[in-house]
Amino acid sequence: MSNQRRPQRGMQMGHGPGGGNMMMMGQKAKDFKGTLKRLLMYLKPRQSRLIAVFAAAILSTVFMIAGPKIMGTAITKLFEGAYGKFMGVPGAGIDFAGIGRILLTLAGLYVLSSLFTYVQQYLMSTVAQRTVYDLREDVNKKLEKLLLKYFDGHSHGDTLSRMSNDIDTIGTTLQQSLTQFITSIVTIIGIIIMMLTISPLLTLISIVSLPLSMFGIRPILKRSQKHFADQQRTLGQLNGHIEEMYTGHQVVKAFGHEKKAGAEFDRVNEELYEAGSKAQFISGIIMPMMMFIGNISYVLISVVGGILVTKRAISIGDIQAFITYTRQFTQPITQTANIANIIQSTVAAAERVFELLDEEEEVKDVTEVSVTRAKGAVDFEHVDFGYGEELLINDMNIHVKPGQTVAIVGPTGAGKTTLINLLMRFYELRGGRILIDGFDTREMSREDLRKNFGMVLQDTWLFNGTIRENLAYGKTGAADEEVTDAARTAHADHFIRTLPDGYETVLNEEASNISQGQKQLLTIARAILADPPIMILDEATSSVDTRTEIFIQKAMNRLMEGRTSFVIAHRLSTIKDADLILVMDQGAVIEQGTHDELLDQNGFYADLYNSQFSEKAVG
Structure with a gap:
């Protein structure tokens, strides 16, 4: 396909179907548990690494938790030695060697804790990045399968x-x-x-603060x-507005809507x-509330x-360790x-991501026919179509022979x-069928179908x-010579050079x-380079000057030779000079024939033509 169909969302000063206000999610998550469960499913392929993360986290935390208890033993040993010496107990004194061994053990535990923390962070970073990679891949694949109406009705931002x-x-969050x-x-x-190993009574006092904390923060979490x-909703809305205003800044300036866009x-x-x-x-209220309840518990324990x-x-030493645990418990x-x-x-x-992934997709290809290069016969048989409930096209019948040039005109x-x-x-039919050869x-398959078409749109x-x-x-794989030949045929080579x-x-x-x-x-x-058997031209020369249009029209005539062409x-x-002119109005082909035949009918086409070329129109 030479010029892929890219949805062009025109700049609108209001909020039309493509505007930034149409695509937003509800005020809160519609299905918190279901969404969370679905998100966790993305972690399932990496469950072995997650188990390793759990193991590393447990070991790191266990070594860290053991620290205050061991430190308490050293403090008790120091206190008892000093107290015994002070009281004049025979043989009493501070066992610096024993305390040194305890402190070395403590240092070893902290080193091991840090090592397992590093392992935990390293493994989790790979899990998080691979999960996000999979999500992006799924979203990217989804964008390729979405119906054109999704892009017509949703803000790019x-x-x-x-x-x-x-x-x-x-x-x-994952990382x-x-x-x-x-x-x-x-x-x-x-x-x-x-x-509990130190004092069940003090533990009870400390744990009482837990339900109080949960009771206090629960309504805050809900709000x-x-x-x-x-x-998240308004962030997406703001991105959509910025994207629209940036890409259409010339239109905004031309209509003097800077203030409105700014507002x-x-x-x-x-x-x-x-x-x-x-x-x-x-969410910031939670921390002070937790600290207040924790401090009350801390005073009681002391x-x-x-x-x-x-x-x-x-x-x-145990009371010192317990107070340390109390502080660590609150954190x-x-x-x-x-x-x-x-x-x-x-x-x-x-x-919001899953809403995008759940959008309606194009009907899955049922590839029963393979057309490598079509001859160009096109038939519309009893075609029905509508964007909404009402039909826009009803019982359309068109028959185009290979090599014919078909012009489509209408208001x-x-x-x-x-x-x-x-x-x-790009859209699926409601009824009838379209035949190629x-x-x-x-x-x-859509790929086989679209390979047979070349498109030159008014919107480049x-x-x-x-x-x-x-x-x-x-x-694909075009040689440099082919590229320059195509540019020369389209009268583009001169300006490029x-x-x-x-x-x-x-x-x-x-x-x-x-x-x-x-x-x-x-x-x-x-x-021209694509050399398709069927061409679609949508006012392809509307953006060039009159002199260039003459050259382009000649090039297009050469391009359309031997090809079926649809010209809007x-x-x-x-x-x-078109072989067949289709005159459309309100979704129906109301007249068809050659230029001379349609003028002889003195109908809708004749009125359109005369309105453009009559002396009154020229004057």
């Missing part, structure tokens, strides 16, 4: 936001928060076990979910600010622990609460482009790359470093 921002959010969550859970369990969902940006930006600030404020030490029910609970908020945001992002909205979209299978297009499409690469896009780098000139992303007419010449050259025309002077 929102689609980009789902593929970049939302997937990045998922990746960050950072998941390992932190595992460590926090293991830490909580390990610390509880260590505290924050809504605001995090709003944050719309401010409105969406304000929504994002409100959603983001509320989400962060509400008082009760001091009493137990005076009664010799517990050693001074993973706080982290877990914060991670819960992050998970809310991540699930909201994942749901705006008559269905001319829709007919081409159906021919290319007698074969139903639905029995061919060129990508970021050299001019040679853009031209060679029309034919006048550019600083000739055929190696790099076009920018919007190809704005060459004129509109030059862009059109390149797309025509690309179609607004200037009727360019299609007088």
